[in-house]
Amino acid sequence: MNKASLLLENQLCFRLYTASRLITQAYHPLLSEHGLTYPQYLVLLVLWERDAQPVNDIAKRLYLETNTVTPLLQRMEKEGILTRRKGKDDARQIIVSLTKKGKDLQETLCDVPSEVGGSVICDSVNPETIPDLFRMLDDMIEQLKQQ
Amino acid sequence: MNKASLLLENQLCFRLYTASRLITQAYHPLLSEHGLTYPQYLVLLVLWERDAQPVNDIAKRLYLETNTVTPLLQRMEKEGILTRRKGKDDARQIIVSLTKKGKDLQETLCDVPSEVGGSVICDSVNPETIPDLFRMLDDMIEQLKQQ
DNA sequence: TCGTTTTATATCGTTCACGATGCAAATATA
DNA sequence: TATATTTGCATCGTGAACGATATAAAACGA
Numbered sequence: 001m002n003k004a005s006l007l008l009e010n011q012l013c014f015r016l017y018t019a020s021r022l023i024t025q026a027y028h029p030l031l032s033e034h035g036l037t038y039p040q041y042l043v044l045l046v047l048w049e050r051d052a053q054p055v056n057d058i059a060k061r062l063y064l065e066t067n068t069v070t071p072l073l074q075r076m077e078k079e080g081i082l083t084r085r086k087g088k089d090d091a092r093q094i095i096v097s098l099t100k101k102g103k104d105l106q107e108t109l110c111d112v113p114s115e116v117g118g119s120v121i122c123d124s125v126n127p128e129t130i131p132d133l134f135r136m137l138d139d140m141i142e143q144l145k146q147q
Numbered sequence: 148m149n150k151a152s153l154l155l156e157n158q159l160c161f162r163l164y165t166a167s168r169l170i171t172q173a174y175h176p177l178l179s180e181h182g183l184t185y186p187q188y189l190v191l192l193v194l195w196e197r198d199a200q201p202v203n204d205i206a207k208r209l210y211l212e213t214n215t216v217t218p219l220l221q222r223m224e225k226e227g228i229l230t231r232r233k234g235k236d237d238a239r240q241i242i243v244s245l246t247k248k249g250k251d252l253q254e255t256l257c258d259v260p261s262e263v264g265g266s267v268i269c270d271s272v273n274p275e276t277i278p279d280l281f282r283m284l285d286d287m288i289e290q291l292k293q294q
Numbered sequence: 295t296c297g298t299t300t301t302a303t304a305t306c307g308t309t310c311a312c313g314a315t316g317c318a319a320a321t322a323t324a
Numbered sequence: 325t326a327t328a329t330t331t332g333c334a335t336c337g338t339g340a341a342c343g344a345t346a347t348a349a350a351a352c353g354a
Contacts, residue, residue: 005260006253008192008208012267012277013170013185015284018210020163021311022291027160028312038160039340045155056302061155063165066303068341074304075339092302092349106153113152120159122290124283130159133283136271137162143269144169168341175342186310203332213333215311221334222309239319239332 026119030112034105040076041109043069047082047098048106054093055084063145081105173266177259181252187223188256190216194229194245195253201240202231210292228252 008014024038031041039062046061047053059069073096076082081102087093125133155161171185178188186209193208194200206216220243223229228249234240272280 001254001257002261003195003253003257005264006192006195006257008189008196011192011260012280013167013174013263014189014192014209015281015288016163016167016170017185017189019284019287019291020160020167022210022288023160023163025312026291026294032313037339038164042155042161042164045153045158045161048150048153049155054302055304062161063169064340065342067305067343070304072340087302090302090350094303106150107148110148110150110153113158114149116160117152119294120287120290122286124279124286125290129283132271132279133159134162136276136280137166139269139271140166140267141162141169143267143272144166144173147173147266172342179343184309201332202334211310212312214313214335217334219310234332237320237332241333 023116023120026116027112030109030115034108035079036105039064039068039072040081041112043072043076044081044098044102044105044109047096047102051103052095052097054087054095056093058096063141076102170263170267173263174259177256177262181255182226183252186211186215186219187228188259190219190223191228191245191249191252191256194243194249198250199242199244201234201242203240205243210288223249 004010027038027041031038036044042062043058046058055066055069055073058073059066062069073082073084077084080099082099083097084094085097087095121127151157174185174188178185183191189209190205193205202213202216202220205220206213209216220229220231224231227246229246230244231241232244234242268274
């Protein structure tokens with residue numbers, strides 16, 4: 001039996017899982033101040049780039065299922081950040097649009113990425129190496145998506 | 148306002164979050180076959196390395212809080228994978244130990260890492276570059292842990 | 295056109311994550 | 325030694341994730 005492969009130290013997935021959770025925690029104080037969670041912030045990023053999208057487009061963009069996104073959007077609607085209304089051409093779709101409050105949050109949160117970004121800069125992760133890190137993560141995501 | 152920083156494409160955290168979820172999904176069929184979830188598998192990795200640890204040591208090793216780990220361990224106890232008994236020298240501690248079933252799972256699951264590992268190998272992520280990726284993630288985790 | 299299949303979204307149940315809080319045992323301090 | 329503080333674990337509430345399933349609208353095929 002190959003026990004070395006079963007060491008926590010040798011697990012890529014555990015590193016990604018931990019890094020993801022710890023960065024999300026770094027976002028937490030900056031977002032909760034405005035009543036937002038990290039996945040809700042991701043939805044805002046998507047809608048700031050293009051407003052009025054069907055649920056499915058948002059879900060695909062975030063690599064999530066609609067059964068994750070739907071309740072998330074329902075909570076955001078209750079907070080008055082966005083609206084959900086039936087599509088005109090396709091009555092199955094729900095078109096998600098930002099309210100004024102949702103649009104205004106872009107201005108409010110525009111410094112969040114740089115604030116959090118600064119906290120991950122270290123010896124091996126810096127402006128010079130981040131493109132490599134991005135490429136590796138993008139390639140992995142692309143690879144895993146196709147399975 | 149710096150809108151570029153608010154593009155999904157520029158977010159390191161989103162990449163980590165997505166990569167983490169997609170790899171975890173790659174583990175899913177291999178683990179659920181044996182009634183395990185990914186976090187439960189992580190607990191097993193920790194206990195296979197050293198059996199009979201207090202809840203706190205397991206939590207620290209996984210960078211999780213005890214309020215996440217406790218229910219997880221309770222579920223695993225109900226499945227007969229481990230036992231939880233009070234510590235002798237310190238009655239506050241709960242010592243977690245593997246049952247035979249828990250120990251036997253090591254043999255059963257020893258090929259899981261290589262099976263999943265193969266599915267992330269791609270152009271930019273390969274045996275040559277993985278040490279760099281590990282170093283970057285480890286540095287980030289170390290950095291974020293201290294905040 | 296009518297029945298079948300596909301698509302878009304929602305609902306439900308289970309398992310994390312995690313902040314907040316509670317409680318008992320151990321430790322520190324007066 | 326009596327009291328205060330810290331430590332280790334548990335409970336509770338909320339919000340994701342996600343598999344399984346449901347439902348209605350659209351598209352397709354006979």
